[in-house]
Amino acid sequence: MKKFNISLTLVLVALMVVGFGVATYAAAPAANELVIADFDTGDKPNNIGGDFGGWDKDPNDESQGTQMSFDTDDSQGDASGYSIRLDYDVDSPNPAYNGFWMKLENLDATPCKNLVMYVKGDPELGFTSQFKVELKTKTETGSYLVTGVTDTWQKVTIPLNKFAGLTSKKDLTELVIVFDDTNSTEKMGAINIDNISFE
Numbered sequence: 623m624k625k626f627n628i629s630l631t632l633v634l635v636a637l638m639v640v641g642f643g644v645a646t647y648a649a650a651p652a653a654n655e656l657v658i659a660d661f662d663t664g665d666k667p668n669n670i671g672g673d674f675g676g677w678d679k680d681p682n683d684e685s686q687g688t689q690m691s692f693d694t695d696d697s698q699g700d701a702s703g704y705s706i707r708l709d710y711d712v713d714s715p716n717p718a719y720n721g722f723w724m725k726l727e728n729l730d731a732t733p734c735k736n737l738v739m740y741v742k743g744d745p746e747l748g749f750t751s752q753f754k755v756e757l758k759t760k761t762e763t764g765s766y767l768v769t770g771v772t773d774t775w776q777k778v779t780i781p782l783n784k785f786a787g788l789t790s791k792k793d794l795t796e797l798v799i800v801f802d803d804t805n806s807t808e809k810m811g812a813i814n815i816d817n818i819s820f821e
Contacts, residue, residue, distance in 0.1 A: 672725030697740035697816035705816035713809035719802035764788025
């Protein structure tokens, strides 16, 4: 009986060690993610020290624009967290485009494969189901059209090699979200953005 107890103890210890190994491995992918902005401080700058804000094609044209604000609707369900809310308007008699910009501080994303963000639309105000995302260096601008936005949080994963016009992932200067009167399925509305990262 003593031998059986010793053997059982050894098996249990081995299972515990294996279990801890699995738990450690499961947490490892977070190390492969560089969080650019989780907005959880409710203030600027972003997680890598970069500024951000709303932008307008023509600040003097009051018929269009984007207003940025911090929203307590957090994509991860964190009661103390925030996301960015973008109230946009491209319903103008003039050519209209505007959106959100964020500095990337000359980030080298060469080791990364994807840009990731969480997105949702406002069901009461309405929202576009698609918008453009741009990544910029000092000499290039790459663009990608995000589609399928809904009124619930969803993770959007964009392969970096899908940014048309961007040949280098080194020295990224800026990320830009663009609402325009061509691609926006609703000319006025609001979307929330959260947890922008490279992985």
